Amino acid sequence: MDSGAIGVGIIGLGTVGSGVVRLLEDAPTSMRRREHVEFSIERIAVRDLSKERDVEIDPAKLTDDPTAVLDDPNVQLVVELTGAEPAYEWVRGALERGKDVVTANKALLAERGEELYALAREKGAELLFEASVAGGIPIIRSLRNGLVANRVESLYGILNGTTNYILTRMTRGEGGYDEILSDAQAIGYAEPDPTMDVSGRDAAQKLAILSRIAFCCAGTGSDVFCEGIEEIESSDIDYARQLGYVIKLLAIAKRSGESVEMRVHPAMVPADSLLANINDEFNAIEVVGSAVGNQVFYGKGAGQMPTASAVVSDMVAVVERKADGAGPAVGDMVLGQEALPVAPVEQIQMRYFLRMQVCDLPGVLEHIARILAGEEISIASVLQKERDVDGGLVPLVIVTHEAREESVQRALDAIASVEAVQGAVRLIRMEEL
Amino acid sequence: MDSGAIGVGIIGLGTVGSGVVRLLEDAPTSMRRREHVEFSIERIAVRDLSKERDVEIDPAKLTDDPTAVLDDPNVQLVVELTGAEPAYEWVRGALERGKDVVTANKALLAERGEELYALAREKGAELLFEASVAGGIPIIRSLRNGLVANRVESLYGILNGTTNYILTRMTRGEGGYDEILSDAQAIGYAEPDPTMDVSGRDAAQKLAILSRIAFCCAGTGSDVFCEGIEEIESSDIDYARQLGYVIKLLAIAKRSGESVEMRVHPAMVPADSLLANINDEFNAIEVVGSAVGNQVFYGKGAGQMPTASAVVSDMVAVVERKADGAGPAVGDMVLGQEALPVAPVEQIQMRYFLRMQVCDLPGVLEHIARILAGEEISIASVLQKERDVDGGLVPLVIVTHEAREESVQRALDAIASVEAVQGAVRLIRMEEL
Numbered sequence: 001m002d003s004g005a006i007g008v009g010i011i012g013l014g015t016v017g018s019g020v021v022r023l024l025e026d027a028p029t030s031m032r033r034r035e036h037v038e039f040s041i042e043r044i045a046v047r048d049l050s051k052e053r054d055v056e057i058d059p060a061k062l063t064d065d066p067t068a069v070l071d072d073p074n075v076q077l078v079v080e081l082t083g084a085e086p087a088y089e090w091v092r093g094a095l096e097r098g099k100d101v102v103t104a105n106k107a108l109l110a111e112r113g114e115e116l117y118a119l120a121r122e123k124g125a126e127l128l129f130e131a132s133v134a135g136g137i138p139i140i141r142s143l144r145n146g147l148v149a150n151r152v153e154s155l156y157g158i159l160n161g162t163t164n165y166i167l168t169r170m171t172r173g174e175g176g177y178d179e180i181l182s183d184a185q186a187i188g189y190a191e192p193d194p195t196m197d198v199s200g201r202d203a204a205q206k207l208a209i210l211s212r213i214a215f216c217c218a219g220t221g222s223d224v225f226c227e228g229i230e231e232i233e234s235s236d237i238d239y240a241r242q243l244g245y246v247i248k249l250l251a252i253a254k255r256s257g258e259s260v261e262m263r264v265h266p267a268m269v270p271a272d273s274l275l276a277n278i279n280d281e282f283n284a285i286e287v288v289g290s291a292v293g294n295q296v297f298y299g300k301g302a303g304q305m306p307t308a309s310a311v312v313s314d315m316v317a318v319v320e321r322k323a324d325g326a327g328p329a330v331g332d333m334v335l336g337q338e339a340l341p342v343a344p345v346e347q348i349q350m351r352y353f354l355r356m357q358v359c360d361l362p363g364v365l366e367h368i369a370r371i372l373a374g375e376e377i378s379i380a381s382v383l384q385k386e387r388d389v390d391g392g393l394v395p396l397v398i399v400t401h402e403a404r405e406e407s408v409q410r411a412l413d414a415i416a417s418v419e420a421v422q423g424a425v426r427l428i429r430m431e432e433l
Numbered sequence: 434m435d436s437g438a439i440g441v442g443i444i445g446l447g448t449v450g451s452g453v454v455r456l457l458e459d460a461p462t463s464m465r466r467r468e469h470v471e472f473s474i475e476r477i478a479v480r481d482l483s484k485e486r487d488v489e490i491d492p493a494k495l496t497d498d499p500t501a502v503l504d505d506p507n508v509q510l511v512v513e514l515t516g517a518e519p520a521y522e523w524v525r526g527a528l529e530r531g532k533d534v535v536t537a538n539k540a541l542l543a544e545r546g547e548e549l550y551a552l553a554r555e556k557g558a559e560l561l562f563e564a565s566v567a568g569g570i571p572i573i574r575s576l577r578n579g580l581v582a583n584r585v586e587s588l589y590g591i592l593n594g595t596t597n598y599i600l601t602r603m604t605r606g607e608g609g610y611d612e613i614l615s616d617a618q619a620i621g622y623a624e625p626d627p628t629m630d631v632s633g634r635d636a637a638q639k640l641a642i643l644s645r646i647a648f649c650c651a652g653t654g655s656d657v658f659c660e661g662i663e664e665i666e667s668s669d670i671d672y673a674r675q676l677g678y679v680i681k682l683l684a685i686a687k688r689s690g691e692s693v694e695m696r697v698h699p700a701m702v703p704a705d706s707l708l709a710n711i712n713d714e715f716n717a718i719e720v721v722g723s724a725v726g727n728q729v730f731y732g733k734g735a736g737q738m739p740t741a742s743a744v745v746s747d748m749v750a751v752v753e754r755k756a757d758g759a760g761p762a763v764g765d766m767v768l769g770q771e772a773l774p775v776a777p778v779e780q781i782q783m784r785y786f787l788r789m790q791v792c793d794l795p796g797v798l799e800h801i802a803r804i805l806a807g808e809e810i811s812i813a814s815v816l817q818k819e820r821d822v823d824g825g826l827v828p829l830v831i832v833t834h835e836a837r838e839e840s841v842q843r844a845l846d847a848i849a850s851v852e853a854v855q856g857a858v859r860l861i862r863m864e865e866l
Contacts, residue, residue, distance in 0.1 A: 019724075023582050023724060027582070028582065028583060028584035028723065029584070029649055029771070030580075030581055030582075030583070030584070030585070030646075030647075030649070030765075031581050031582055033649070033765065033771060034581070034764070034765050035764050035765075130579070135725070136580075136722070136724065136725030136726070136728065137579075137725075137728060138574075138575045138578070138579025138580065141571075141574065141575075141578060141579055142571045142574075142575060142579070145571070145574060145746060145749070145750065146563070146571025146574055146575070146743075146746050147463075147569075147571065147742065147746070148463055148464050148467070148745070148746050148749050149456050149460070149461065149463075149464055149741070149742045149745035149746055149749070150461060150463070150742055151461035151462070151463070152463070213463075214463075216462055216463070216466070274707075274710070274731065277707070277710060289569070289742065290461065290738075291452075291456060291569065291738040291739060291741060291742035291745075292568070292569030292570075292732055292733060292738070292739045292742045293569070293732065293733050293736075293738075293739060294731075294732065294733075295569065295570060295730075295731060295732035295733075296729070296730075296731035296732070297728075297729075297730060297731075298707065298727075298728060298729035298730075298731070299725055299726065299727065299728035299729070300725060300726050300727075300728075303726075305723075305724040305725070305726075306724060306725045306726060308582070308724060309580065309582045309583055309722065309724035309725045310579075312581070312582035313578060313579050313580070313581050313582055316578070316581050316582070317578065320762070321757070321759070324754070324757065324758070324759030324760060325757070325758050325759065326754070326757030326758065326759045327757060329753070331467070331468050332463075332466065332467050332468075338462070338466060
């Protein structure tokens with residue numbers, strides 16, 4: 001082991017792990033000229049020892065036992081990059097041994113963050129996670145440090161590249177949901193099982209991590225109200241365009257009294273807003289701070305090298321603090337009694353886009369309008385298209401003024417039981433940003 | 434003085450200084466709950482002791498002698514917010530006394546950064562400057578830390594809010610340069626003497642500060658090739674629109690072999706690029722990194738509270754490092770032998786938009802085309818409008834393929850001496866981003 005270098009153990013040598021190894025080998029001047037920044041990879045745990053690697057690794061350093069990495073006395077810093085199931089045990093194990101941890105594991109931090117941050121603080125170890133949200137965009141350190149003097153009022157994120165890619169191509173008229181999802185799978189932009197991405201759960205986990213920093217909110221990924229893009233049809237996108245909007249899968253957190261709204265769902269956003277113009281697989285986060293006003297951070301939210309860039313930036317932060325004799329900076333992540341709760345989704349207020357198929361009969365619109373009025377939902381505009389070629393059904397689109405989620409849900413139940421309304425009522429929430 | 438608090442001395446209680454005082458008084462939870470983060474304002478130097486202030490200050494803490502702030506034994510951290518002339522003496526004086534410094538003074542750091550960073554390192558003092566570039570956007574720490582594992586290839590900034598406001602309104606057809614500049618002065622978006630902003634020098638200083646971090650480039654603000662927006666006419670903006678471009682005052686730095694291109698000038702950027710859509714007084718910085726690819730940071734680049742937010746974030750960084758017993762983190766800012774030089778502007782290659790008034794006679798276009806060909810400048814497109822109502826002059830617009838700056842300048846000299854060409858030839862550089 002190089003004298004002065006920090007001993008690194010890596011768990012997981014997949015895409016991101018290989019990227020990290022490559023960045024450490026081929027460090028740019030900006031990194032090489034930093035004092036104290038020297039790493040020595042001591043041990044790497046992999047699933048399959050016989051697999052060919054696209055980075056050169058001394059085979060003696062490979063092991064298929066993650067515990068061997070944790071127990072290696074030369075390993076001071078554990079880099080967990082598996083995203084696999086027992087990651088919790090490995091991260092916990094490293095912290096319990098007083099070793100610093102850098103991880104890209106969003107699920108772990110979104111669900112068990114409080115426990116792990118508290119353990120790190122207790123053990124005097126660092127736990128950093130820039131790569132867990134929005135890949136190479138330095139959003140975690142920007143929120144924790146750059147915007148520390150701000151009370152964050154709201155945060156809007158396009159945090160999932162797969163769904164943004166699909167929606168962008170649908171918006172460009174390049175196909176329907178199923179077709180573009182297949183394309184995305186073919187080029188590796190979507191997983192063989194795309195559920196985590198298209199359901200919004202991936203974005204929900206990232207939102208939970210950001211909300212802990214931005215709002216001292218204790219909500220986990222599972223606490224986030226979550227609706228995916230699976231039901232979005234090309235006609236929704238067309239209607240959005242007619243109304244001056246674009247549909248994005250938004251992750252939204254907002255201060256609401258002494259609680260925090262947290263939700264992930266497809267949202268119509270104004271076509272001339274910055275977020276409406278974040279396309280393809282890119283991510284963006286808009287933060288509204290009490291002092292700075294609106295800020296947007298934009299970049300690649302996934303991929304080998306952007307994610308590896310974030311991991312290595314955390315590794316540099318660990319080694320620089322250690323060299324200075326500083327303790328871990330994890331204290332602010334432990335919320336304890338100060339945590340704000342998640343606001344019940346029923347109480348959220350916003351504008352709604354409603355689309356349904358109705359029989360072209362007199363009195364139908366009046367009936368539906370009466371139901372909405374009964375829930376104190378006022379109508380901002382109505383679009384009624386010409387009669388469909390077959391069946392005598394016409395599409396009816398209603399845009400509401402600001403209304404409460406629970407009122408809208410009750411109205412939808414009532415509308416669904418109107419005989420002239422055929423099939424489900426589509427609901428898309430609207431965000432003016 | 435509060436026990437445990439760090440003693441702060443402020444030089445300058447203008448707009449930003451008052452904002453800092455207000456943020457410290459009314460710190461958000463995110464800041465209050467950080468360990469060790471406690472400030473005690475010990476001394477404030479102002480120009481006029483009798484002036485009414487919009488923040489409450491114990492009059493005993495005010496002085497009109499900045500040296501009294503430096504010499505106060507309770508002051509450990511000096512916050513320099515004057516932007517006024519002897520700021521160099523004050524910053525130097527604070528560092529020489531081993532006191533940490535936070536400053537928003539871009540001119541100072543752009544011109545004398547190397548000397549001051551080296552002094553800070555020698556004295557074991559911190560010198561932080563997030564507020565010197567792009568107000569509340571945490572671009573300095575993002576480049577220094579978040580993107581540390583990247584070799585930055587290029588950086589494009591809209592770094593001056595005043596000129597972006599003027600160009601945005603001109604692009605919206607709301608008036609000519611002089612008219613909108615007057616409006617901007619009336620609402621405080623432009624100074625009574627707007628030279629620093631409209632000439633591009635303000636942006637050039639900010640570019641020098643960013644380039645030191647991003648490229649290890651030693652160029653000062655004065656080394657940046659600089660052209661302002663004073664000559665931009667509404668017709669340039671109209672032509673840009675016809676060609677699918679928007680005119681922005683861009684600050685550009687690019688790696689070019691073992692040197693760095695640095696320039697500030699009006700540039701045509703593609704209308705669908707993110708930077709083309711940064712409007713009004715907002716700033717944005719696009720960074721292209723070897724690992725992360727393209728990233729954009731967007732927000733308010735000036736104003737009381739955004740700038741104060743950046744100052745306070747630096748103050749928090751200082752106090753947290755001190756509490757941890759860590760030394761200053763200024764070492765990476767001292768370039769020494771590793772500094773890259775600024776590339777000569779003559780050798781830069783890009784596309785050019787040329788506009789001139791010519792007599793509507795046979796052979797004129799041929800003559801001009803021959804001059805360009807002689808300099809190996811090839812023409813991408815020509816726009817020739819209909820004859821003007823008076824004088825028999827027609828506007829001629831030529832867009833070139835990529836060409837060398839020095840060739841274009843020689844061609845312009847030759848074109849200017851063509852008899853059929855009336856008045857000066859307008860040149861606007863084009864950036865594809």
